[in-house]
Amino acid sequence: MQKYYMTFSDECPKYIQIANNIRKLIEQEILADGEKLPSIRELAKFLKVNKDTIISAYKLLSQEGAVVQILGSGSYAKKKEIIRSFKKEYRETFKKLTSGGLKEWIDFTGETTSANFVPVNNLKKAINEVLDRDGAEALIYQDVMGYEKLRDSINDRFWNNEVSLDNILIVSGAQQGIDIISKSLINVNDNVAIEKPTYIGALNVFKWRKANIIEIPMEEDGVNIKLFEKILKRYKIKCFYMMSYFQNPTGITYSKEKKKKLLELSLKYDFYIIEDDYLSELIYDDSIEYYPIKKMDDHNRVIYIKSFSKIFLPGIRMGYIITPDEFRESFQISKSNTDISTSSLMQRSLEVYISKGYWTNHMEYIEKEYHSRYILMKTILENELKDLVDFIDPKGGLSFYITIKSEVNKNSKELFYILREKNTFITPGVMFYKNSKDGENTFRLGFSQVSSEKIIEGLENIYQGLKGR
Structure with a gap:
């Protein structure tokens, strides 16, 4: 003993x-x-x-x-060698997918917009305008906070000038934003609450910080509030990481009631909400209103993260954080220690892209394109796979989160291997949980990287795989 x-x-x-x-x-x-x-x-x-x-x-x-x-x-x-081996094998397969090492595949693992939708022509116009206007000045390091005109455009376009420019920090994508916040806010053995399941990148950052990670199960309109408050009564929580729109991987969007309750709890139990505003541009149903928690935050309890990479330029990492006053300096120091500053040329080009109205036009275009793929995948799932799987309709975003029915004698890892033989790739649910045994009957299906034809073919492969054929 x-x-x-x-x-x-x-x-x-x-x-x-x-x-x-x-x-x-x-x-x-x-x-x-x-x-x-x-x-x-x-x-x-x-x-x-x-x-x-x-x-x-x-x-x-x-x-x-x-x-x-x-x-x-x-x-x-x-x-746990078997689970670790699977996660390693999945990551290696994913690397081959993203590097072009696998040809003629059907990629349902995608989380970002397709290269076919990258706005090359208008981006070239924006870059050329910046170079003609600013010359070599466009290529030097910016202030660690980011290019002031870009921060001003973000404030004007997305926040109605209601945010202090000093609190907008330009970062190299949402992943860097999570990392900067973690380094500034979280110490070893701090308690961090997360959604269950959650985004792999955030989970890995909190593990790396050696935080004690406490998972709060998701319901159809956000986390289980009653269970969360029970945990808050017992333990001191430093922060809660959440995705308010089309949560990765479940596709769930928080109700306004739960957003209000989370803010009340953050004040009552003194913790911060890290709001990762993920894919909120891609709303396909009028029942969903765009209103992030940060817009409801009257007491500086919300640290807001927004990435432009997922829906705009996946290969060019760009995003921003809105920081509460008390963390402004520590976030700046953490950003400076990470990479000094985000690309000056791309910051200036994005500012032109937004101010010229290209951004609005591009969002309208990709919303229309992805809406049609969403409808197609939803229709096939509801009609052709209804006896094999369940899912919650996300009503937006770029993916569906699928639950294999209990009477189907397959789990998502087994399905992954079956589909791999057909050059079709899914993301098994085990990748989104802290504990390796969770999520074995779930998987995520992304439709951002697949054409309508590939969606039909890939879902047929999934049907055959689940039926054991």
């Missing part, structure tokens, strides 16, 4: 600390693969905690796949 000995800190839930310790024992092979763990009663007595704490720790480890619980027998250590 001595190898289970540990001391507890006050900042993190005890069950998470116990789970972390047991996981470390397994990874370091102090606990052998298949070795039986102490009973709940024994470990609770040894660590001087209540039994519910041990139950929660064992349940968490079981969800991760680090422990196998056998009814009437006990809990046993288990290495």
Whole structure:
């Protein structure tokens, strides 16, 4: 029993600390693969905690796949090499897709707009105008906050000049924005709440910061608020990362009621909301109103992130953060330490692109193009695959999140391998969870990189794969 000995800190839930310790024992092979763990009663007595704490720790480890619980027998250590191997294999496959290493494929993994929709001609006009106007000045480093005219255009076009320019920080895409916020806000063992499931990139950043990650399950209009408040009553949460529109991967959009409640909770329990405004330009249904939480934020509780990369220029990383006053300086320092400043030429070109009205025209164009793909995929899912899968209609965005019905004898990892043989690629749900065992019956289908013909062909391959043919 001595190898289970540990001391507890006050900042993190005890069950998470116990789970972390047991996981470390397994990874370091102090606990052998298949070795039986102490009973709940024994470990609770040894660590001087209540039994519910041990139950929660064992349940968490079981969800991760680090422990196998056998009814009437006990809990046993288990290495996670299979899941890790799958995630590694998926990433390698994805690299081949994005690098052009695989030909004639059907790519349902895409999260960004198609290269066919990149506004090359108008972008060339904007770049040429900048070079003619500014000359070499366009190629030097900008102020760390970003090109002032671009920040002014963002404020005017998207925020009705209601935001202080000093609080708008230009960043190299949403991923860098999340990283900058994490470095400035999150310390080792801080508690960070996230949606369950969530965006892979954000999850990896919080893991890298060695935060204690607490998942809040998603419902059809946002996270489970009642469960979230129970967690807030027990633990000090530093921040909550969320995607208000067409959440990645579920496609869920938050209701206005839940947005208001989240703001109330942030004030009551003193935490910050990191709002990743993901794909809100692509709304296909009038029932969805564009109103980010940041527009409702009267007390500076929301850190807002917006990327132009997903829908505008995927290869040119560009976005911005709206910072609360108290983090302005630390965010600037973190940005400067990362890459000094984002491309001056592209900042100036984007400013021209927005001010000339090209942005509005481009958004109208891609909304029309993607709306038709959305309708096509939705129609096939509802009619041809209705006996095999369920899904929540996202009513916007670039993907569907699919749940395989329980009577279908397949999980999403098995389907991934079947489809790979047909040069068709999906993103299995396990990629979006902290714990490896979650999401095995789900997968994401993106339609941004596939033509209508490929959508029809790819969904037929999925149908055949789920039917075992």
